[in-house]
Amino acid sequence: MKLNDLSPDEGSRPSAKRVGRGPGSGLGKTSGRGVKGQKARSGGFSKVGFEGGQMPIYRRLPKRGFRSAKAGLRAEVGTAQLARFADQTVDLAALKTAGLVPGHAELVKIIRNGELSVAVTVSGIPASAGAKADIEAAGGKVE
Numbered sequence: 001m002k003l004n005d006l007s008p009d010e011g012s013r014p015s016a017k018r019v020g021r022g023p024g025s026g027l028g029k030t031s032g033r034g035v036k037g038q039k040a041r042s043g044g045f046s047k048v049g050f051e052g053g054q055m056p057i058y059r060r061l062p063k064r065g066f067r068s069a070k071a072g073l074r075a076e077v078g079t080a081q082l083a084r085f086a087d088q089t090v091d092l093a094a095l096k097t098a099g100l101v102p103g104h105a106e107l108v109k110i111i112r113n114g115e116l117s118v119a120v121t122v123s124g125i126p127a128s129a130g131a132k133a134d135i136e137a138a139g140g141k142v143e
Helices: 079-085 092-098 129-137
Strands: 074-078 107-111
Touching: 074 079, 079 092, 079 107, 079 129, 107 129
Parallel strands: 074 107
Antiparallel strands: none
16 A cells, blocks of 8 residues: 555545536525525624623623632642551652652642551641651651
8 A cells, every 4th residue: 555545434424515616506596595684795704602692601690619720730738548558758759750749749748647557757748747757657757
């Protein structure tokens, strides 16, 4: 097969309508635009969402909610999830490779959630006061 042999599947690309080519074509004279009016004229379409001067729906309805662009960059890890890092140093890269934090996360915080019985060293990650107390009680430390 060569590049010049390639062609789209039969019927996937319908031929364009040739408008204004006489009454036999079915699209002669007014070219399928009807008679008179704004939509019959060239350039005669209003902007998207225009409702003929009526207050458009995107202005009639109340606006609700907010989705922060930073929300996807933040993540939380519970103290119970740190048990898999027994006697190891936990940093952002280790959390990402373990799959506890999404790869695009930039800000991670350790929160108190569950029990921690093994000693871990947390490096470069902020921890809540309760999580810090749990980590130190288990024999670990927060740097």
